[in-house]
Amino acid sequence: MSGGRPVTTWAAAAEALGARLREVTVRNVVRTSVGGTGLRVRLTNAFGKRAVTFGRVRVGVSRAGAALEPGSNRVVTFGGCAGVTVAPGETVLSDPVAGRVGARQRLAVSVYVRGECDTLTGRNRATAPAYPPLGAWEPAVSPAYRSLPGDHAADEGDDAYVEPVSVWHWLDALTVIAPEPVPVVAALGDSLTTGVGSETGHGWTDLLAHLTGLAVVNEGVSGGKVLAAGTGRPAEERLAREVLTKPGIGTVILQAGVNDLGAGARADDLIAAYRRMVATAHADGVRVVGGTITPFAGAEYHAPEGERARQAVNAFIRQGDVFDAVADFDAALRDPAEPARLLPRYDSGDHLHPSTAGHQAMAAAIDLPSLRQGGPAHVPGPPSSRQRL
Template structure:
């Protein structure tokens, strides 16, 4: 099952480089496997070497922790455009909430598929370090002189464990924008409930059309449901659509399709109400009316297996179209750290662990 994940965004191109991606598991398990992606590549990618180690200080690794991965027994992985590759399992156990460094050597040129880490408030945590050449096997961090806020080509970490994972299908609110602590509500959910959580948020992401990544509807089938062990999806996306003039009826129809596709795959769907955003740059009276219509459907439309009423959790009782001031990071769109905590608390754990539809 999936213990960590990132949604795919198109982020430029690189050539003959090693990237040390630093991530954190949600739950532990055995037989760690790494999934790489070439989601947006126009040409094949060749990864010469991929290693997994335990981070030390900066880009350095703990002594004797860096282990090579293989792909169908070979050290090299070649991914055609749009493809993913799942490594062979590593012997041993990884722990819950364990930091791991996945060092990926790109041999030759390639399109960068990754995800921006929106917040950097976690002390001592950087998403990735880059170095020219092949340094995947290095335990020293000396070659990794460039620190970047992007995870590169890393699609998921997979372990063998009895639990099922929860995927969050969302936008920048899922990635943690606004939380000065560096932890968004999916991170808090994973830590509080000891759940495996796959964060499939994309900053600027929409439900109906592509943005920096695919549309949420497309990502459900190409990215979320293809990851091992997903038992429940929490859907919270649509504000960016409304901000660009989408109609409530179109969002509702997309929500119905998303729920149907998930149910066909045996996956439950928790519907999240769209959070208040009056005062945000793209808020309009028409968008607010559409938000209310969409939220009425999420609460009472019968398409979902449960409700996460983020709107009620975050709104100002005196002005329900707005975030409560202490839950507002300041842009009137993204929740503050306290707001992300309130969102995590709004989810019923029993709904996440139930099986079947």
């Protein structure tokens, strides 16, 4: 990828969240990963049963809570218009917003819904992490705020934003024109990818971005599966319809499958889906890092047949002739004395989700040079898989 092309600086997976909202403004607080110019906002009505009208959209620099830095709140237009109606299942991309946004800058995207939204499309268990200026992590803030009734998108203050919520609303991606080539990594997974279990709210994807300085976008869905839908689409469908449609993504880290195994999925079916997903990504010139499935003995849905399937799937991932690289999350988290279980200090307490220390171990398990280099870590895949990172 050469300089001056659009890249995704922030993204989130789409979920059907059920909430019905009417004549309200939502301020979504997010953190960019790379800086650039020409910021564009992508909104989605993926799970709406009816069209939704966004009457006004603005983007500003977050100050504290729902408050903005004075003078930073800019109008976002769509085809030159202040508002836009998005049909069920559709996504819309804004016009470029003048000016520059910084790397790791906290932005607030305010969206006023004119009329009613019947089914909210968003991302649950959202966080808006801060990055440490001198090695100490700042606390995460609420990722979104709902307002009193009416259009409050232009408000710089937070008086009207009375309800903090842990859900991003309609916001699908932010893109910028980067001044030089930037490797963009998408983490496609389940609740482990969203960061569940970390007491600080900073999951392994946040830590990976901090360790590498790369653009890492989080495409996790809590409860997500590879083979079946949950609140979001199946991971195989999300790869094609959500992840690969976002510009600049050159590597996907696939961390998904434990919920399938907990629901009784067969190893062969999961392996076949992985093969299809890698082929889809390679056809688009995107590399795929396969993440082994982490131990979950003791979790509510663990069963002996699920453990046998996990071992078979992990053996397939490690064999190295399908994925471009391997992130051995299983080896990083398992208890050597009981390999089907998480090491106690890596267990958040439910025997499924890693603790803060566990998320740190997951980030450390990823081969950082393989994310920075231009070609695949392994030979497999068609030549197109080596075209960009």
